[in-house]
Amino acid sequence: MCALIKGLQRTEPVKFILMNSTGCRNPDLGEKVSFVETCVVGLIRQLVPPHADNERAVEHLRQVIGSEDSSVACGVEWVAVRPDSLVDEQQVSEYRVCPSPTRSAIFNSGKSSRINVAHFMVELVTDEILWRTWKGKTPVIYNV
Template structure:
């Protein structure tokens, strides 16, 4: 019998993070959720015996507090993101995702787990593979991406968080391993089949769709299924809905 798993989730009050919390609890996984306001957690999870809620501003927690929260967790899932309004996009903290990612990873290292902890980041197709492995974007798209990164702070923040995992954590860290999941345009809707790709398959000008339920399902699979983890560890998989994928294939 598998040992009881515990997963720390940040961003659990968000559209995708809330689905992650619900799906993990449905799988019988213990969840620790650090949230700014517990009332924003999805209906149905409040009072669940497998859920521990820590009501706190993640970036204001001390290093010691963070290390204590990650202690004993098998995986950490971050679905944090800049709230889509003027304050969320242009106000502080502009480095929300990068800072949360680096602090959580350093807290995992400080806790010196016996087995590497899985760190799963919700990233975006606006993020380029830090190893320059994606197909080259066209000139117009490159210009558009550059303008976006200058004008829209979350674009640069998401890229820096992925760069941090790729360059600073790398693939031979004794205490943690990572996957950065890159969905395309997020949609409501039920869990469907979905396809996974090692590299970008669409362009900024012809985006694909990704149901948030599918992102949550894949993140939960990464956290709980060793085969799925083994397939994607250290990578930045792109996840899209099947109707979007048409004949472009994808990794099973």
């Protein structure tokens, strides 16, 4: 992706938003979970291939695309949005965005409506201040 984007010779970086999951922890933030939750997530990683893909995708962003300096050189800026248990709602409702999970993704998950996640992602792209707030980070979104 970086090679392709570099080849475009854009003057502005490409904004890339990955929809991930609260089950994918961000080690840069020192996010800790219990031993039991670590075991359950390890089992999920083995039995549910999309979870392992989610982990690899966010690790690629963090380590390969990396910091603001690396992303500028690559021409990509990124945010990995981590909703909790996804639910369907008809309208955007109040939601909060946190740097890290405030609940256990396995044993006490919160709800994130798909429409709220989509709303937040659109706001990221269209609101430059919001983008700068979360650029290179992995925010968690919960319905209020």
